[in-house]
Amino acid sequence: MATMRKVLRRRMMVLASLRAVSTSSADTFPKQVKIVEVGARDGLQNEKNIVPTPTKIKLIDMLSEAGLPVIEATSFVSPKWVPQMADNAEVLKGIQKFPGINYPVLTPNIKGFQAAITKKMYSMGCYEISLGDTIGVGTPGIMKDMLSAVMYEVPVAALAVHCHDTYGQALANTLMALQMGVSVVDASVAGLGGCPYAQGASGNLATEDLVYMLSGLGIHTGVNLQKLLEAGAFICQALNRKTCSKVAQATCKL
Amino acid sequence: MGNVPSAVKHCLSYQQLLREHLWIGDSVAGALDPAQMADHTEVMKGIHQYPGVRYPVLTPNLQGFHRAVAAGATEISVFGAASESFSKKNINCSIEESMEKFEEVVKSARHMNIPARGYVSCTLGCPYEGNITPQKVTEVSKRLYGMGCYEISLGDTIGVGTPGSMKRMLESVMKEVPPSALAVHCHDTYGQALANILTALQMGINVVDSAVSGLGGCPYAKGASGNVATEDLIYMLNGLGLNTGVNIYKVMEAGDFICKAVNKTTNSKVAQASFNA
Numbered sequence: 303m304a305t306m307r308k309v310l311r312r313r314m315m316v317l318a319s320l321r322a323v324s325t326s327s328a329d330t331f332p333k334q335v336k337i338v339e340v341g342a343r344d345g346l347q348n349e350k351n352i353v354p355t356p357t358k359i360k361l362i363d364m365l366s367e368a369g370l371p372v373i374e375a376t377s378f379v380s381p382k383w384v385p386q387m388a389d390n391a392e393v394l395k396g397i398q399k400f401p402g403i404n405y406p407v408l409t410p411n412i413k414g415f416q417a418a419i420t421k422k423m424y425s426m427g428c429y430e431i432s433l434g435d436t437i438g439v440g441t442p443g444i445m446k447d448m449l450s451a452v453m454y455e456v457p458v459a460a461l462a463v464h465c466h467d468t469y470g471q472a473l474a475n476t477l478m479a480l481q482m483g484v485s486v487v488d489a490s491v492a493g494l495g496g497c498p499y500a501q502g503a504s505g506n507l508a509t510e511d512l513v514y515m516l517s518g519l520g521i522h523t524g525v526n527l528q529k530l531l532e533a534g535a536f537i538c539q540a541l542n543r544k545t546c547s548k549v550a551q552a553t554c555k556l
Numbered sequence: 557m558g559n560v561p562s563a564v565k566h567c568l569s570y571q572q573l574l575r576e577h578l579w580i581g582d583s584v585a586g587a588l589d590p591a592q593m594a595d596h597t598e599v600m601k602g603i604h605q606y607p608g609v610r611y612p613v614l615t616p617n618l619q620g621f622h623r624a625v626a627a628g629a630t631e632i633s634v635f636g637a638a639s640e641s642f643s644k645k646n647i648n649c650s651i652e653e654s655m656e657k658f659e660e661v662v663k664s665a666r667h668m669n670i671p672a673r674g675y676v677s678c679t680l681g682c683p684y685e686g687n688i689t690p691q692k693v694t695e696v697s698k699r700l701y702g703m704g705c706y707e708i709s710l711g712d713t714i715g716v717g718t719p720g721s722m723k724r725m726l727e728s729v730m731k732e733v734p735p736s737a738l739a740v741h742c743h744d745t746y747g748q749a750l751a752n753i754l755t756a757l758q759m760g761i762n763v764v765d766s767a768v769s770g771l772g773g774c775p776y777a778k779g780a781s782g783n784v785a786t787e788d789l790i791y792m793l794n795g796l797g798l799n800t801g802v803n804i805y806k807v808m809e810a811g812d813f814i815c816k817a818v819n820k821t822t823n824s825k826v827a828q829a830s831f832n833a
Contacts (some may be wrong), residue, residue, distance in 0.1 A: 377569055427580070438829070441795025442754055470788035470825030474750040477719055511747035518718025518748075548747030548781055552715070 332485035345494025359396040364533035377408035438468025442478040452484025462486035472507035492534035508547035633673040639682035674700030680717030690728035715745025719755040739763035749784035767809035770823025785824035
């Protein structure tokens, strides 16, 4: 409880009024949003149960079928630290690579980078910066301030947001980012991945809930929500856990 | 949710922290689980009514209103709908018939200087009719406001709304009812509540309904979540620098208390993160 109080106190903002978080127009949303699906990496990495390689491959294939344009497939961090991703090479070899879909991999060090054998990624450099609210403590005002500062240096077209839902703020924060012109959002199917800093807390924003909001806003994502729900149901069953997606909970009549 | 003993309802410590409304219960068997609200008189009589805190009760008709007043209610609310089907299924009468009943109640309330709050259900969608036009919501809201309700709470009853539909609905209603007389009541069935609330705030609404621990599921989608959790709402508002006068820690304590009492896990993410940190 004491830790929580400290965290919450740090997050108190001194904003005079709500005008500070109103954007010029709540209409100016991007016409299209690219969703970067991180469930197979960020999601599974933070799950207690380790899923077998064929299950990971099947999940990624189902996510490809759902039309997600970018699917973070795995991570090349040392398996000593992230055992869930130890089968990274096997996963990359096993998945179906759909044309038009990107399958980035997390490579935090040179060794991992060599293992990934993606010369193309090296020559491209970093084409996109994904700004993460790693412990999910952000709120829309903070998101707005942070993006304003970053957009001064980096064009908004090269930015993505990666909001964690630890305090239930992910979708509201994402909405603010969209209002500021960000058009790439990271999310995780079924909201996979808890928070390693708060046991029992949730982690990633559920892709299904994000797609639901974007559809309602008339923003094109290219994602088939029904197929996405199927992928979510599949991986939850494999992990023997409940989904964190509210859309999935609502549409699954028990 | 099992029957909550009256003693538990009395002890709910969120009475200690709210400066605004605390919706106690309703005076009718109908819209809500009759068994759950049957002890309304006992609850009203038993709670400590803190100065500065309002305790409205739901009163769908004159009979309910008189019982509420007898039990000591000092504020009442009436529950209409923007959908004919929902109105008929939920309170067994058409929108027009319900408005006539509410006119009687609100008129009596005003006569006794008892403030009346109006609720409109299904403002962003109906479980039976699907889409609901903003014009219909405006019509019902205008009617309730015109008969003397000091505030109209616009409910996304099945939580299907998204920021776009929220914006369109509010734009329409705000042409007839001033934003200072409006509130939003967003359900989190599809995880959209806080995003929808943010949109409403950006449009000038500054009254928001929520439920401690996100209590209350959705009767139309078994297993789905229902109300937006007060803790998560306050977390967002605090982060935005908006003063609510509410102590989030005490809300969390109240949430912890009631969840243990009804043997349910909290729906509040803030609570989940904080109690396990």
